[in-house]
Amino acid sequence: MRLLLSFALLLGLPLCTVAQQAILWNNPSFEDEPAHSQPPRGWYYCDGPRESPPDTHPGGFFGVSQAPYDGRTYLGMVARDNGTAEGVGQRLPGLLAPGQCYVLSYYASRSTAYESISRTTGQPELFDTPVLLQLWGGMHNCDKAVLLAQSPVVAVTEWEKFQLTFQVQQPFTHLFLKVAHVDGGNFYNGNVLVDQLSPILPVDCETGEVLASIAPRNKPEAASFEEAEAQINQLLEAIHIGPNGGLPERVVQQPNGDYVQVNPPLWQIGRLMQQLPGRQLQVGVAGQYSRSALEQLQRQVWYSLRASGLPEDRFKIKGRARGNRWEGSGPLRYALK
Numbered sequence: 001m002r003l004l005l006s007f008a009l010l011l012g013l014p015l016c017t018v019a020q021q022a023i024l025w026n027n028p029s030f031e032d033e034p035a036h037s038q039p040p041r042g043w044y045y046c047d048g049p050r051e052s053p054p055d056t057h058p059g060g061f062f063g064v065s066q067a068p069y070d071g072r073t074y075l076g077m078v079a080r081d082n083g084t085a086e087g088v089g090q091r092l093p094g095l096l097a098p099g100q101c102y103v104l105s106y107y108a109s110r111s112t113a114y115e116s117i118s119r120t121t122g123q124p125e126l127f128d129t130p131v132l133l134q135l136w137g138g139m140h141n142c143d144k145a146v147l148l149a150q151s152p153v154v155a156v157t158e159w160e161k162f163q164l165t166f167q168v169q170q171p172f173t174h175l176f177l178k179v180a181h182v183d184g185g186n187f188y189n190g191n192v193l194v195d196q197l198s199p200i201l202p203v204d205c206e207t208g209e210v211l212a213s214i215a216p217r218n219k220p221e222a223a224s225f226e227e228a229e230a231q232i233n234q235l236l237e238a239i240h241i242g243p244n245g246g247l248p249e250r251v252v253q254q255p256n257g258d259y260v261q262v263n264p265p266l267w268q269i270g271r272l273m274q275q276l277p278g279r280q281l282q283v284g285v286a287g288q289y290s291r292s293a294l295e296q297l298q299r300q301v302w303y304s305l306r307a308s309g310l311p312e313d314r315f316k317i318k319g320r321a322r323g324n325r326w327e328g329s330g331p332l333r334y335a336l337k
Contacts, residue, residue: 022212022251023092023102023200024261029071030195031299034059040075041296043088046142046176054078054086057193062127063113069159070107070196070260071303077194078127079179082119083187085131087178089141092200093244095171096137101205105163105198105259108133108154114191129190130155132180135164137172144176153182154192161258167205175200198259199251215250215264220272225279228272229336232281235265235272236328245293247300254307262304266332270308273315280314280337281305284321287331294319301332 026042036059037052039045045053055076057064068074077086096102114127133151136144149164179192202211222228242248247263254260273281283305285297298317305315326333 020100020202020211020213021094022202022259022261023094023096024249024251025197025199026090026093026246027299028197028199028261029073029303030056030075030197031071031073031303032056034061034073036061039088040073041292041299043075043090044141045086045088047084047086051080051084051086054088063115064111064193065113066109066111066193068195071306074193074195076111076114077177077179077192078114078116079131079181079188079190080119080127081121081125081187081189084119085179085181087136087176089136089138089174089176091141091174092172095173096168096175096200097202098168098170101165101167101203103163103165103198103201103203103208103210104135104149105161107159107195108151108162109156109159109193110154111191111193112157116189118189125189127189127191129188130182131190131192132182133162133192133194134178134180135166136176136178137168137170138174138176139172140174142176143174144178145172146170148175150180159195165203165208196258196260199261201251201259210259212251214259215252215262215267217252220268222272222275225276228276231272232269232334232336233328235269236332236334237330238265239263239330239332241297241331245289246296247304249300249304252307260307262307263300266301266304267308270305270310270315273305273310274308276336280316281310282316282318282335282337284318284326284333284335285331286321286326286333297331 030040032040036055057076079085118125135149138145148166249261321333
């Protein structure tokens with residue numbers, strides 16, 4: 001019983017709690033291969049039928065060169081001088097509860113270089129004027145039923161944290177992030193870059209206290225390499241594939257106060273690896289998955305390990321786990337080098 005209790009605490013599993021559940025995004029850090037006119041995986045696009053979709057940066061296109069705040073890529077969206085503006089959204093895994101207050105934070109900035117073609121003149125122009133970011137709620141894709149919150153003007157050219165607090169009056173199933181002109185009747189060319197969305201956290205409407213269940217930051221300890229390897233194996237055995245085909249995630253709070261969503265066993269494995277200097281962790285996916293499902297699993301593994309503070313040169317995601325060099329028997333296998 002004591003071992004079971006210790007392992008539950010190591011995973012950050014709730015033994016009993018009355019906290020409310022956070023609403024988690026699919027791919028909140030906008031991770032994907034850089035591509036123009038293509039939103040990151042997990043995000044749908046809505047705008048005029050003749051307009052191009054948002055971009056996944058940085059890929060060297062349109063003159064945008066800013067480094068990501070979080071992960072490898074981020075979202076870039078524009079507003080245009082013909083009155084149109086880009087946006088992305090997704091279906092949520094749970095309903096937003098009527099009467100409940102929520103908080104959403106993210107990092108945003110403006111690129112001083114965002115070169116494209118003006119819709120009114122047909123000539124190359126800089127889309128560099130500051131814009132706003134709006135949050136809309138709806139009941140289906142592209143349904144902007146209610147404007148829930150709106151950011152201040154995003155004029156900064158370095159990453160800055162923004163926070164939106166909102167209350168819903170009906171149980172929305174979809175959220176949509178949309179660019180907006182500062183003056184709704186004055187159309188111009190502008191841009192906004194967005195990275196690291198937080199989970200949607202329920203908060204007390206009066207005090208702002210976060211009511212969501214947060215995984216504890218208890219640090220795993222290992223007295224030897226053998227003990228660390230045993231814990232890594234045990235943590236990997238606890239990993240399972242969720243009903244949506246991905247890895248279950250929970251909310252953790254980073255040392256800088258940011259809330260991010262990770263797979264708890266992988267997050268703890270990354271923290272254990274920091275106690276094994278000179279060692280590299282290799283992770284492979286076992287089983288048959290479609291290409292898109294495999295890429296989602298690899299993305300989640302990479303992000304959870306990176307969010308733990310483990311440097312990228314300390315781990316590799318090797319794709320499918322084939323051959324006899326892999327340890328473990330779950331959906332994820334590992335090798336320590």
